[in-house]
Amino acid sequence: MPETTVVVGGGLAGISAALRLADRGHQVTLLERRPRLGGRAFSFTRDGLQIDNGQHVFLRCCSAYRWLLERLDVTGETVLQERLDIPVLSPDGRSAHLTRSRGVPAPAHLGAALLRYRLLGLADRAGLGRAALALRRLDPADRGLDERTLGDFLRAHGQSDRAIDALWGIIATATLNIGPDEASLALAAKVFRTGLLDSAPAGDVGYAAVPLGRLHDDAAAKALADAGVDVRLNHVARRIEPGLVEVEGPQHGTSTLRPSAIVLATPHPEAFIAAPTLAGSQASAAAGLGTSPIVNVHVVYDRRVTDLEFAAAVGSPVQWFFDRSASSGLAARSPLAQYLAITVSAADTTVTENNAKLTGRFVDELAALLPAARGAEVLDSFVTRESQATFRQSAGSWPLRPGATDGPDGIWLAGAWTDTGWPDTMESAVRSGITAAEAAAGVSSGERLELAL
Numbered sequence: 001m002p003e004t005t006v007v008v009g010g011g012l013a014g015i016s017a018a019l020r021l022a023d024r025g026h027q028v029t030l031l032e033r034r035p036r037l038g039g040r041a042f043s044f045t046r047d048g049l050q051i052d053n054g055q056h057v058f059l060r061c062c063s064a065y066r067w068l069l070e071r072l073d074v075t076g077e078t079v080l081q082e083r084l085d086i087p088v089l090s091p092d093g094r095s096a097h098l099t100r101s102r103g104v105p106a107p108a109h110l111g112a113a114l115l116r117y118r119l120l121g122l123a124d125r126a127g128l129g130r131a132a133l134a135l136r137r138l139d140p141a142d143r144g145l146d147e148r149t150l151g152d153f154l155r156a157h158g159q160s161d162r163a164i165d166a167l168w169g170i171i172a173t174a175t176l177n178i179g180p181d182e183a184s185l186a187l188a189a190k191v192f193r194t195g196l197l198d199s200a201p202a203g204d205v206g207y208a209a210v211p212l213g214r215l216h217d218d219a220a221a222k223a224l225a226d227a228g229v230d231v232r233l234n235h236v237a238r239r240i241e242p243g244l245v246e247v248e249g250p251q252h253g254t255s256t257l258r259p260s261a262i263v264l265a266t267p268h269p270e271a272f273i274a275a276p277t278l279a280g281s282q283a284s285a286a287a288g289l290g291t292s293p294i295v296n297v298h299v300v301y302d303r304r305v306t307d308l309e310f311a312a313a314v315g316s317p318v319q320w321f322f323d324r325s326a327s328s329g330l331a332a333r334s335p336l337a338q339y340l341a342i343t344v345s346a347a348d349t350t351v352t353e354n355n356a357k358l359t360g361r362f363v364d365e366l367a368a369l370l371p372a373a374r375g376a377e378v379l380d381s382f383v384t385r386e387s388q389a390t391f392r393q394s395a396g397s398w399p400l401r402p403g404a405t406d407g408p409d410g411i412w413l414a415g416a417w418t419d420t421g422w423p424d425t426m427e428s429a430v431r432s433g434i435t436a437a438e439a440a441a442g443v444s445s446g447e448r449l450e451l452a453l
């Protein structure tokens with residue numbers, strides 16, 4: 001008889017764990033409390049458009065997430081830049097590009113872009129390279145770095161507040177979902193070294209060319225079914241103990257599963273509710289991780305207001321915006337219209353704002369960045385929120401992240417909040433699922449899936 005495993009949670013961690021276990025010959029049941037797969041990277045329908053709840057990107061260095069795209073057979077439904085190019089806009093009309101030079105090895109591949117970065121003065125630009133080299137000398141595996149913040153490190157290496165806001169914070173806030181003055185230096189070192197400084201092509205930006213639900217729900221459901229995984233949506237794991245999962249579903253009420261192994265792949269607040277025994281395990285410290293919110297403001301115009309696929313912004317609460325006209329279906333329905341989605345990370349104050357106030361403010365802010373938006377009619381605007389989008393990736397958070405094997409015997413832990421060595425991203429979620437699955441399956445080091453950085 002094959003080993004039976006229950007995976008609790010149908011986000012990217014749970015999907016990855018279930019597929020890896022099924023590929024290893026396990027009989028797998030996946031439980032998801034929502035009526036869909038994909039966790040916090042999902043889509044919904046509004047007025048006939050397919051809306052992503054948030055704007056999720058990946059980088060060329062995200063080998064685990066790219067493995068999942070291949071496993072789901074959806075790589076062709078994503079875009080990956082041939083060469084890193086991030087447009088950066090300012091309300092005063094200035095702009096710059098963070099781009100890598102062709103044929104130049106790291107870290108010199110960013111040198112020309114930093115010297116030409118017109119959003120900073122000459123004095124600030126002159127010091128950017130020294131700070132970049134100092135970041136490159138850091139070891140992300142050095143736990144001592146977690147005791148410091150990125151902001152402290154940058155100031156100690158000659159970076160002004162303006163340089164931190166107008167350059168370093170663009171990347172750090174978006175990837176860590178917390179400001180540089182709170183962010184763990186260890187996690188920031190991982191972001192900057194792996195994503196930008198160690199390999200020239202590593203930072204090329206990728207994103208979905210279709211609604212996220214097409215990738216993380218539809219394609220994932222098919223891949224799981226083809227692998228023989230029993231996927232049960234709308235099923236809540238009410239109680240989890242080693243060897244026992246009490247489930248409540250829409251058809252059969254409450255039932256009890258008795259698997260050989262359990263992979264708990266939910267966000268950490270949910271994990272401690274469903275599995276109270278975590279509080280008595282080595283994973284107990286994770287209860288103190290905290291969370292950080294992300295807010296997205298969506299604006300549909302009657303005409304095109306920019307030719308940019310995406311851009312970052314400085315001197316504006318619009319941190320990033322993305323053109324989702326094609327992926328949402330708007331371009332096919334109304335070719336002259338344009339739909340922009342704004343992402344606000346580290347949204348501790350923004351997340352509680354009134355919807356009307358938020359949309360009005362951000363429509364004005366887009367108009368300040370994009371002159372063509374000033375005369376355009378807003379056909380629709382709305383807000384989506386993830387109040388617990390990520391764990392709080394502050395200095396001192398590393399000791400709170402458990403490993404896959406730190407749960408009670410028979411329960412393996414997965415989720416971007418676990419200790420993957422990566423920040424709370426789609427890459428971290430997939431890595432955690434693979435790690436937990438291989439630990440639960442007793443896979444030896446020689447048989448593990450190798451994910452090159």
